[in-house]
Amino acid sequence: MKVTRLGPAVLISALLAASSPAWAGKANDTLVYASDSELVNISQYHNNVREGVIIARLIWDTLLNRDVKTGTYQPQLATSWTWVDPLTIDLDLRQGVTFHDGSSFSADDVVFTFNYVLDPDSKVVTKQNVEWMKSAEKLGDYKVRIHLKKPFPAALEYLAGPLPIYPAAYFKKVGLDGFAKAPIGTGPYRVVTVENGKGVKMVKSPTYWKGSPIGQPTIGKIEFLVIPDGETRLAELMTGGIDWIWRVQADQAKQLADVPNVSVLSAETMRVGFLQFNNTGTSAADQPLHNPLVRQAISYAIDRKTMVDSLVRGGSRVMNSACFIDQFGCTDQGVPHYDYNPEKAKKLLAEAGYPNGFETQIYAYREREYAEAVVGYLRAVGIRANLNYMKYDTVRELSRAGKVPIYFQTWGSFSISDASAFLGAWFKGGDDDLSKDQEVTKLLDVADTSTVPETRKKSYAEALKRIGEQAYVLPMFSYSANYAFTSDLDFTAQPDELPRFYSAHWK
Numbered sequence: 001m002k003v004t005r006l007g008p009a010v011l012i013s014a015l016l017a018a019s020s021p022a023w024a025g026k027a028n029d030t031l032v033y034a035s036d037s038e039l040v041n042i043s044q045y046h047n048n049v050r051e052g053v054i055i056a057r058l059i060w061d062t063l064l065n066r067d068v069k070t071g072t073y074q075p076q077l078a079t080s081w082t083w084v085d086p087l088t089i090d091l092d093l094r095q096g097v098t099f100h101d102g103s104s105f106s107a108d109d110v111v112f113t114f115n116y117v118l119d120p121d122s123k124v125v126t127k128q129n130v131e132w133m134k135s136a137e138k139l140g141d142y143k144v145r146i147h148l149k150k151p152f153p154a155a156l157e158y159l160a161g162p163l164p165i166y167p168a169a170y171f172k173k174v175g176l177d178g179f180a181k182a183p184i185g186t187g188p189y190r191v192v193t194v195e196n197g198k199g200v201k202m203v204k205s206p207t208y209w210k211g212s213p214i215g216q217p218t219i220g221k222i223e224f225l226v227i228p229d230g231e232t233r234l235a236e237l238m239t240g241g242i243d244w245i246w247r248v249q250a251d252q253a254k255q256l257a258d259v260p261n262v263s264v265l266s267a268e269t270m271r272v273g274f275l276q277f278n279n280t281g282t283s284a285a286d287q288p289l290h291n292p293l294v295r296q297a298i299s300y301a302i303d304r305k306t307m308v309d310s311l312v313r314g315g316s317r318v319m320n321s322a323c324f325i326d327q328f329g330c331t332d333q334g335v336p337h338y339d340y341n342p343e344k345a346k347k348l349l350a351e352a353g354y355p356n357g358f359e360t361q362i363y364a365y366r367e368r369e370y371a372e373a374v375v376g377y378l379r380a381v382g383i384r385a386n387l388n389y390m391k392y393d394t395v396r397e398l399s400r401a402g403k404v405p406i407y408f409q410t411w412g413s414f415s416i417s418d419a420s421a422f423l424g425a426w427f428k429g430g431d432d433d434l435s436k437d438q439e440v441t442k443l444l445d446v447a448d449t450s451t452v453p454e455t456r457k458k459s460y461a462e463a464l465k466r467i468g469e470q471a472y473v474l475p476m477f478s479y480s481a482n483y484a485f486t487s488d489l490d491f492t493a494q495p496d497e498l499p500r501f502y503s504a505h506w507k
Helices: 009-016 050-059 107-118 155-159 168-181 230-238 250-256 292-301 304-312 342-351 368-380 392-400 420-426 438-449 453-470
Strands: 030-035 064-066 073-075 078-085 088-093 133-140 143-148 189-195 199-204 221-226 262-277 358-364 383-389 406-411 473-486
Touching (some): 050 199, 107 133, 107 143, 107 168, 230 473, 250 262, 250 473, 292 342, 292 383, 292 453, 304 368, 358 392, 406 420, 420 453, 438 453
Parallel strands (some): 358 406
Antiparallel strands (some): 078 088, 088 143, 189 199
16 A cells, blocks of 8 residues: 655755744754644643653653663652652652742642642543552651552652652642643743743743752753644744754655754654554444454554554554553563454454444544554555544543544653553553453553562563453554754754753754
């Protein structure tokens, strides 16, 4: 099957001739970066898009930091930590740290943050990141105790990742809505403005604490812009309106490599693209997907290798398990590999009672060309899938309401190098679990809570095998991130898909 690629050289040539007043860049000490996804809420606990994860690392600190080079945990807002027992962690906190409004950081802020996000009334979106905790307790002005529901060996990984600390007094005063409009943290950058649907402006915090493991920021101002159209983002980069973009299509990235004053970088990330099938829906479009033979047929119908080679590229790999292969506990040994076989797909459809295929709906929110390729492969075996392309938060709510038969999804695991961060989001009975397989959930409960590494690996392997046999999802490929940025910027990419702008600097 032929896959259409976007990004003709004509576009690049036209852009080279364009000009516009430059307001970003080294001269103004302002790093402007753009993406196609907007934040529903700037609070990291209330959004789960990648842009939220990036901005959170600029505004807020976490208790621990994981060194990207060594994988070791370093003191951040916590200076030390002790496992009292498998259900209890004590942490000593750093003194002398202030929030952006000048108020002092203390145990009250840690205890408030964690107990708040554990309260169902907080309407936290990223429940899977916090549900391992039972509560947080203040032991002193700079000492806290975290109580776990069950043993959770990956706890430190989460404390070093998607669990920023909020200011208790300020949050209580303004509430979630007020905090979303004017957030404050202890991080390297302070928020100036938040404009829904447009972006976020930040400035370097003059009071960021010395000795932070992430270092001191050097760029004075950072601005995030929402620019939905890829060609518009490209034009803005080349005419000086913005400094950094990503998710550049492979063809465009190749062409940009020859453009003066633009640097291009390609690297594999932890993000995995996958199809999620609604195994529990009640609409007519869902009914065929209740049959595992149909889900298996879809899995055989899609040529993932060709998509990797022709569309994604840049180090991307076909994934066969519902996780990123380098995460702890992720394996594809013993897991079915659905290699491209359209004839087998047609045979399975006939066995399932659909010799002429059927009509259904597929939803997507990013990389439209990838979703269109999937639609083409499905039509080739008789499945007439109509593409519904819309904003992420809209698709997410439709999916949680059981109204999305097939969902082209991506997941970056919040950059957590543990299989729990992927499997826990989609297979433990939560809002985003469309399979509701109790056997899988039980296996994951064992894997997530065992303190014996080999037991964890064995349980994850068994869960992954069942997920694959039932074809609840079709893992497709790891994502390759194509970055393009002004050559004045010194920027380094990491596999965890976290652009560390606080470490970037002008040349």
